[in-house]
Amino acid sequence: MADDASRDRGSDHAAIRRLADELLPALMARLEASLLGELEVSQDGWRLRLRKPPEATTRTDDGRSARAPGSGKPALGKAAQAEVSSRGRGRSERAGEPGESSRRVVTSPAVGTFHPQAGASLGRAVRAGDVVGHVEVLGVPQEVLAPFDGILGRLLVEPGQVVEYGEPLFRIESSGQAPASPPPEAARQRQGSGP
Amino acid sequence: MFSRILIANRGEIALRILRACRTLGIEAVVAYSEADRPSLPVQLADGAICIGPAEPRRSYLSAPALLSAAIVSGCEAIHPGYGFLSEDDSFAEMVRAHGLTFIGPPAEVLERFASKEATRRLMAAHGLPTIPGSQGLILDDQHAIAEAERIGFPVLIKPSAGGGGRGMRMVRSSRELLNVINVCRSEARAAFGDDSLYLEKWLEDNRHLEVQVVVDHYGNGVHVGVRDCSVQRRHQKILEETPTTALPADAATELAEAAVRAAVAAGYENVGTLEFLADRDGATYFIEINCRIQVEHPVTEMVSGLDLVAEQIRLAAGEPLGYSQEDVEQRGHALEFRITAEEVDDEFQPRAGTITACRAPAGPGVRWDSHLFAGYEVPPYYDSLLGKLVVWAPDRPTAIARARAALAELHIEGIATSAAFHRALLDHPTFIEGRFTTNLLDRVGSAAFATVSQA
Numbered sequence: 347m348a349d350d351a352s353r354d355r356g357s358d359h360a361a362i363r364r365l366a367d368e369l370l371p372a373l374m375a376r377l378e379a380s381l382l383g384e385l386e387v388s389q390d391g392w393r394l395r396l397r398k399p400p401e402a403t404t405r406t407d408d409g410r411s412a413r414a415p416g417s418g419k420p421a422l423g424k425a426a427q428a429e430v431s432s433r434g435r436g437r438s439e440r441a442g443e444p445g446e447s448s449r450r451v452v453t454s455p456a457v458g459t460f461h462p463q464a465g466a467s468l469g470r471a472v473r474a475g476d477v478v479g480h481v482e483v484l485g486v487p488q489e490v491l492a493p494f495d496g497i498l499g500r501l502l503v504e505p506g507q508v509v510e511y512g513e514p515l516f517r518i519e520s521s522g523q524a525p526a527s528p529p530p531e532a533a534r535q536r537q538g539s540g541p
Numbered sequence: 542m543f544s545r546i547l548i549a550n551r552g553e554i555a556l557r558i559l560r561a562c563r564t565l566g567i568e569a570v571v572a573y574s575e576a577d578r579p580s581l582p583v584q585l586a587d588g589a590i591c592i593g594p595a596e597p598r599r600s601y602l603s604a605p606a607l608l609s610a611a612i613v614s615g616c617e618a619i620h621p622g623y624g625f626l627s628e629d630d631s632f633a634e635m636v637r638a639h640g641l642t643f644i645g646p647p648a649e650v651l652e653r654f655a656s657k658e659a660t661r662r663l664m665a666a667h668g669l670p671t672i673p674g675s676q677g678l679i680l681d682d683q684h685a686i687a688e689a690e691r692i693g694f695p696v697l698i699k700p701s702a703g704g705g706g707r708g709m710r711m712v713r714s715s716r717e718l719l720n721v722i723n724v725c726r727s728e729a730r731a732a733f734g735d736d737s738l739y740l741e742k743w744l745e746d747n748r749h750l751e752v753q754v755v756v757d758h759y760g761n762g763v764h765v766g767v768r769d770c771s772v773q774r775r776h777q778k779i780l781e782e783t784p785t786t787a788l789p790a791d792a793a794t795e796l797a798e799a800a801v802r803a804a805v806a807a808g809y810e811n812v813g814t815l816e817f818l819a820d821r822d823g824a825t826y827f828i829e830i831n832c833r834i835q836v837e838h839p840v841t842e843m844v845s846g847l848d849l850v851a852e853q854i855r856l857a858a859g860e861p862l863g864y865s866q867e868d869v870e871q872r873g874h875a876l877e878f879r880i881t882a883e884e885v886d887d888e889f890q891p892r893a894g895t896i897t898a899c900r901a902p903a904g905p906g907v908r909w910d911s912h913l914f915a916g917y918e919v920p921p922y923y924d925s926l927l928g929k930l931v932v933w934a935p936d937r938p939t940a941i942a943r944a945r946a947a948l949a950e951l952h953i954e955g956i957a958t959s960a961a962f963h964r965a966l967l968d969h970p971t972f973i974e975g976r977f978t979t980n981l982l983d984r985v986g987s988a989a990f991a992t993v994s995q996a
Contacts, residue, residue, distance in 0.1 A: 457592050457609040483609045484639070508613040510591040511606070512575060 451502070451514040452490060458483040460490075460509045462501060466516075470498045478516060481509060496520050542858050543567055543618045543642070547611040548582065550622025551601065553912050553928055554834070555582035558620045561850035570614045572607055574600035576920040581912040590614055595922045601625045604632050608639050618642035618857065620850075624924070627833040630655055644857040646811045646832045653808060657829045658701045658739045664815075667803040669827035672818065675740040685722055686715045688740050695743040698722060700729035700736070706776025707732040711743050711980075741828070746978040748787040748819040749773065751831075752800035753841045755812050755852050757862040762805040764797040765841050765849075766871045768814075771977045772966065774889065774987055779959070780966060781837035781877045783844055786937070786975025787819050796825050801866075804830070812853045818979075836879065836929070839910060843875035843933040874937040876944050880911070881925040884957040886988055893921035897955035902947035906933035906940070909951075919956055927958060937975070941967055965990070 454460065462479040472478060472492040480487035492498075499517025503509055545568040548558045555571055559582055562569040570588035573580065576595035583589040590610045593600030600606060602625055611619050619636050621627040621644070630651035633643040645651070654660045658678055665671045675688040678701060689696045689712075698721065700708035708729035712718040722738070730736040748771040756762035769785035770778045785793055800815040814831040838849045847869070856862070883889040896917045901909040911928025919927070932947055934940035948964050966972050969990070971981065982990055 457590060457606055457613060459613065483605055484612070486605075510610075511593045511600075512591050 450496070450499075450518050450520065452478060452492060452516040452518055454481050454509040454511060454513040454515055455490060456481045456483045456488050457510050458488070458508070460503055460505065460507055460515060461487075462505055462515075463490075466498060468498060468500060472496060472498055472518070490515060492518065494518070494520070542860070543616075543854070545570060545587075545614070545616045546644070546854070547572055547607070547614065547616040547619045548586065548622070549601065549607045549611075549619050550625060550627075551577050551580065551582065551912075551923060552926060553910050554622040554836075555580075556585070556912050557910055558622060558850055559586055561848055561854060564848060565851055565854060567854070570610075570616055572601075572610045574922075576922055579918065581914060581917070588614055595920065597625065597922065604629075604635050607632075608635060608641070611636075611641055612639065616641070618644050618854070620644040620854070621833070623833050623836060628655070628831075642857050644811075644853050646809065646813065650808060650810050651832050654830050654832055656701050656737075657699065658737075660830055661827065663807050664803050664827050664830070667806045669799060669803045669815075670825065672744065672826040672828065673742040678737045678739050679722075682719060682722065685718060685738075685740065689715065689718055692740060692742045695745075697741045697743045698725045698738055699741055700725065700733060701739055702729060702733035702735035702737065708738070709776050744818055744820045744826070746821050746980070747771075748785070748977075749778075749816065749979050750785050750787060750793075750796070750819050750825065751814045751816045751835075752797045753812075753814055753838070753849070754801045754804045754809065755847075755849070755856070755862065756801070756805055756809050757856050758810055758859055759861055760805055761862040761865075762801045762809075763862065763864070763866045763869050764801040765845050765847060765869055767793045767797050768837055768840055770837060771979050772972070772982070773979045774982045776979075778837065779879055779982075780963065781840055782937075782940075783840045783875055784871065788823055788825075792823060800827075803827075811856050812849055836926070837877050839908060839929060839931040840875040840877045843906075843908065843931055844871045844873055845869060873933055873935045874940040875931060875933045876940050877932075878930040878944070878948065878963045879926060879959070880928045880930060880951070880953070880963070881959045882919050882927050882956050883925050883959050885959055885962045889959075889987065891921075891925035892957050893919050894956040895919070896953060898952065899954070900950065900952040902930065902950035904943065904947065904950075906943055907947045908932070913953065927953065927956075930963075941973065962987070 458481040460479060460481050463477050466478040472495065474492055474494045476492045477489050478492050478498065479490040481490060496518040499519050501516055502514045509515065542565070546562055548555050548569055548571045550558070551573060559569045559571070568587040570590060571582045571586040572590055572592045573583050574593055574595050575591060577583060578591065592606040592610050593603055604626065607619060607626070618641055626632040627645060628651055630648045633645065633648035633651050636643040637648060661671050661674065673692050675692065679685045679688065695711055695713045698710045698712060698718070708725045710721045710725055712721060725738055726736040729738065748769065751768050751770060753765040753768065754762055755765060766783055767785045767788070768781050768783045769787055770781045771787070772778070772780040784790065788796065796817065804813065804815060809830065812834060814835050816828045816831065817825045818828055819825045834850055834853060841847070842849055882892045884892055896913055896915055896919065899913045899915050901911065908931040909928060910931065913927055930947055930951060932940055932944040934943050945964070945967055948960055948967070951960055953960065971977055
């Protein structure tokens with residue numbers, strides 16, 4: 347029984363690794379280059395869905411936003427979507443290197459002048475989708491959204507400063523809310539922040 | 542004159558614009574997508590600003606991103622390069638509306654020449670012969686067939702909005718026309734956002750010639766000779782040269798003079814190119830005008846000594862031309878080879894990958910315009926041009942000999958390139974004798990061509 351489970355888990359891990367290392371970078375490149383908003387692929391009982399954010403908020407949020415809110419599907423393969431895709435960009439992050447710095451910053455969605463939201467200051471708890479600031483592009487403010495739930499860390503640029511696309515604006519500390527139905531592998535990610 | 546310019550492009554042309562800025566003592570800021578962060582123009586420019594993700598629609602094609610980048614980095618003008626927004630009149634208008642200068646023809650000039658079909662009529666009115674074609678745009682299938690029959694098959698279906706061979710098909714019968722016209726429409730819509738098409742008589746065994754013109758805001762204009770771009774594959778230019786072997790020197794000069802006269806009369810401004818087809822008998826027909834710097838501009842620079850990108854910048858700043866036709870000299874012969882990341886044996890499929898080694902050719906008359914370096918990762922999102930090898934010599938046979946040596950020196954590892962195909966081209970009697978026609982490669986098949994000429 348336990349053996350079966352671990353064997354299943356082992357093959358799932360292998361499958362996740364294969365998806366992350368081989369299939370996903372290619373799919374992401376395709377999606378990025380296309381005008382499509384969403385891409386879904388089924389293979390060997392796995393289903394992989396990539397969705398572009400309406401306007402990228404962080405450098406790494408394409409995988410995050412691919413996670414449908416409240417998609418409490420029990421099957422490992424489905425829940426693994428977000429986990430697998432958040433590795434993306436053709437560079438797989440190995441266990442033990444969770445990519446803390448790139449994953450846990452709010453980045454600028456545009457070129458312009460950055461203004462933090464009033465009250466968006468150090469230690470403030472935010473939910474995914476909360477407005478934490480604006481980037482003024484040709485006089486039009488563009489919202490900067492928190493990419494996930496967490497605690498706002500240090501502001502990395504001065505208010506009123508010119509920022510480029512993808513420039514880190516805030517640090518954001520995970521509040522410890524794990525993704526819905528975390529795959530077993532996600533356990534290592536919970537270490538350090540605590541559930 | 543400007544003190545700082547935003548380069549709104551990538552790859553070799555971004556580098557080329559940067560070099561012109563250096564010559565003119567202008568600071569250059571490169572606007573780049575995330576995929577181009579490690580690129581050479583970004584490393585070499587005075588400033589660089591990330592404008593968006595790899596996807597062109599959200600970076601190099603995003604007018605707000607480019608304008609915002611220009612404003613926040615203190616630039617006074619934007620150079621669009623070629624492709625992307627280089628001939629987009631509404632972008633040029635937005636640039637002006639934000640108090641900046643678009644380096645190229647002013648918005649109203651771009652607008653006047655935006656429709657190829659209308660341009661053909663305009664230039665015909667100014668004395669340039671045009672290819673028999675449909676009267677106006679194609680309305681529907683019936684209209685297309687009626688017009689094609691009136692002109693006489695074979696005809697070329699062409700999108701009114703764009704260039705680069707997309708949406709273009711040659712058809713020999715009504716049935717063929719009906720088969721592909723919808724493909725042309727959807728290709729044109731996808732590429733240019735406009736699916737209007739027109740028809741042109743297809744000239745068998747034609748040559749592609751083009752006249753470089755330089756025209757200032759005050760109606761002074763010169764031509765800088767005729768380039769020959771007859772070596773093409775599926776309407777994509779592969780190799781260009783100047784002067785042309787298709788016409789005697791005096792006929793080429795006549796063509797160039799007629800072209801610049803018509804361009805000035807029609808109100809063209811800045812650096813531009815008038816494209817013509819020449820038939821078997823040497824009769825020439827105007828086909829379109831390119832309101833931008835072209836990929837193949839270096840061959841003209843090599844024989845004339847002009848810096849065409851610097852001229853674009855100078856004229857956009859409102860400076861007068863400052864010289865006349867007699868001052869424009871053309872000496873010797875120049876060839877340009879487009880070195881692309883393409884697998885020649887696999888239908889010229891573009892390839893992405895990492896350049897593991899790169900050795901540029903050199904020597905008398907050799908110029909290598911390229912953004913490559915060892916370790917550079919060629920991103921999969923953009924066109925496959927890796928560099929342009931340009932060779933000058935006092936005469937054509939010497940230019941070919943120098944080109945052979947330079948192509949042998951060129952060494953790019955880690956990615957498939959078209960360099961070997963160019964070496965094969967240079968050894969082919971049809972090329973050596975200067976008898977290449979635009980449909981030759983497609984007719985015999987490029988792969989077969991390369992194999993035969995290597996044997």
